Amino acid sequence: xxxxxxxxxxxxxxxxxxxxxxxxxxxxxxxxxxxxxxxxxxxxxxxxxxxxxxxxxxxxxxxxxxxxxxxxxxxxxxxxxxxxxxxxxxxxxxxxxxxxxxxxxxxxxxxxxxxxxxxxxxxxxxxxxxxxxxxxxxxxxxxxxxxxxxxxxxxxxxxxxxxxxxxxxxxxxxxxxxxxxxxxxxxxxxxxxxxxxxxxxxxxxxxxxxxxxxxxxxxxxxxxxxxxxxxxxxxxxxxxxxxxxxxxxxxxxxxxxxxxxxxxxxxxxxxxxxxxxxxxxxxxxxxxxxxx
Amino acid sequence: xxxxxxxxxxxxxxxxxxxxxxxxxxxxxxxxxxxxxxxxxxxxxxxxxxxxxxxxxxxxxxxxxxxxxxxxxxxxxxxxxxxxxxxxxxxxxxxxxxxxxxxxxxxxxxxxxxxxxxxxxxxxxxx
Numbered sequence: 001x002x003x004x005x006x007x008x009x010x011x012x013x014x015x016x017x018x019x020x021x022x023x024x025x026x027x028x029x030x031x032x033x034x035x036x037x038x039x040x041x042x043x044x045x046x047x048x049x050x051x052x053x054x055x056x057x058x059x060x061x062x063x064x065x066x067x068x069x070x071x072x073x074x075x076x077x078x079x080x081x082x083x084x085x086x087x088x089x090x091x092x093x094x095x096x097x098x099x100x101x102x103x104x105x106x107x108x109x110x111x112x113x114x115x116x117x118x119x120x121x122x123x124x125x126x127x128x129x130x131x132x133x134x135x136x137x138x139x140x141x142x143x144x145x146x147x148x149x150x151x152x153x154x155x156x157x158x159x160x161x162x163x164x165x166x167x168x169x170x171x172x173x174x175x176x177x178x179x180x181x182x183x184x185x186x187x188x189x190x191x192x193x194x195x196x197x198x199x200x201x202x203x204x205x206x207x208x209x210x211x212x213x214x215x216x217x218x219x220x221x222x223x224x225x226x227x228x229x230x231x232x233x234x235x236x237x238x239x240x241x242x243x244x245x246x247x248x249x250x251x252x253x254x255x256x257x258x259x260x261x262x263x264x265x266x267x268x269x270x271x272x273x274x275x276x277x278x279x280x281x282x283x284x285x286x287x288x289x290x291x292x
Numbered sequence: 293x294x295x296x297x298x299x300x301x302x303x304x305x306x307x308x309x310x311x312x313x314x315x316x317x318x319x320x321x322x323x324x325x326x327x328x329x330x331x332x333x334x335x336x337x338x339x340x341x342x343x344x345x346x347x348x349x350x351x352x353x354x355x356x357x358x359x360x361x362x363x364x365x366x367x368x369x370x371x372x373x374x375x376x377x378x379x380x381x382x383x384x385x386x387x388x389x390x391x392x393x394x395x396x397x398x399x400x401x402x403x404x405x406x407x408x409x410x411x412x413x414x415x416x417x418x419x
Contacts, residue, residue, distance in 0.1 A: 041306045048302060048368055052335060052361050151304040151372050211363070214336045215322055223321075223337045224359055227372075234304050 007270040011263060018259035025252035032245035039180060039238040046235045049228055056221055069225040072195030073171045078115040080170035084177040084236050085125030086244040087144040092251030094244055095124040101188040102176045106133055117170060149237045158230030177236035178243035184250055186243035193232045297329045297365040299345055301374055308374055316367055317344040318360055327367060334362040340411035352377040385419045
């Protein structure tokens with residue numbers, strides 16, 4: 001049975017934890033709005049770029065000679081997985097969800113006897129993955145010191161991916177990130193970026209223009225595809241940033257509520273044991289007086 | 293009938309500009325290109341240069357690269373490097389010029405040299 005003093009201390013400490021989580025929730029809510037805004041602003045660019053690529057792909061007659069970034073190396077042996085996570089913790093299942101999805105995929109890839117390379121973006125993901133798959137990690141990025149994610153960071157990652165591709169280090173590249181659906185729901189996603197997936201795009205755009213190309217289609221594609229990689233990474237980073245804040249907000253909201261419940265419970269305990277000790281003292285006094 | 297069409301400049305983090313215009317001049321990879329209404333559908337990419345948008349007033353943007361799509365009287369310019377010339381800092385230009393000159397002195401590919409030389413020319417023109 002904890003003494004009255006112990007209970008008092010615990011109530012005080014839970015209350016101050018509650019204050020911290022409440023503050024973190026507010027901060028996350030403010031950051032969320034900003035992150036969400038920039039995620040929305042970034043969408044047209046990646047969408048339009050995909051559209052252009054789609055239009056270009058349609059007019060390529062000779063898929064044999066198409067750029068490798070678009071059609072792949074034709075092999076399926078080596079995989080590069082890029083895992084995008086946050087640099088900070090305390091955001092619920094955000095980081096673990098991505099890592100869980102990534103690890104399931106790693107297991108599958110290795111189970112099929114294929115070669116695996118991993119790039120991690122964000123220190124939290126690296127911490128979780130290095131325990132089991134540390135030897136496969138070939139590079140890690142961390143943008144901890146950057147306040148806002150800009151295209152330059154994404155470009156850095158994109159260029160790294162492309163240079164690895166040009167060195168024939170992998171045949172397929174998959175990125176893992178959280179897709180921001182709304183504040184409570186974020187869906188961890190695996191997206192293949194090399195070779196470019198055009199299947200699901202084809203349905204979305206039925207209009208068919210005949211374009212004039214200057215210079216040739218191939219040359220435009222060669223200029224555009226590396227950019228598209230960076231754009232996809234950038235989109236993933238923005239979605240991730242919004243998801244992180246949303247996830248943190250929900251997590252901190254829950255923590256604040258739990259702390260409130262805990263304080264209520266502890267206060268009842270405290271009052272009860274206070275009452276008990278008073279009753280005990282009264283009984284002692286009365287029985288002492290009676291025995292006289 | 294009006295002879296206007298829409299032009300959009302979009303960078304990865306925002307839509308920089310969306311407006312009606314009469315004529316746009318873009319520095320396409322193979323040369324300057326003027327675009328008027330009802331131009332044939334077109335996809336091309338850009339070298340460093342100046343985009344000029346002619347409406348009531350004239351707007352000029354410095355760009356280093358980009359992709360252009362024209363279809364249905366809608367001109368779409370995707371670029372990560374657009375800068376409005378109105379608020380393009382002189383000292384920044386000089387800094388970029390210096391960097392570029394050292395870059396040109398290194399061993400670089402023909403294509404790189406081609407792009408860099410246009411960049412140099414454009415920067416000199418606006419500084």
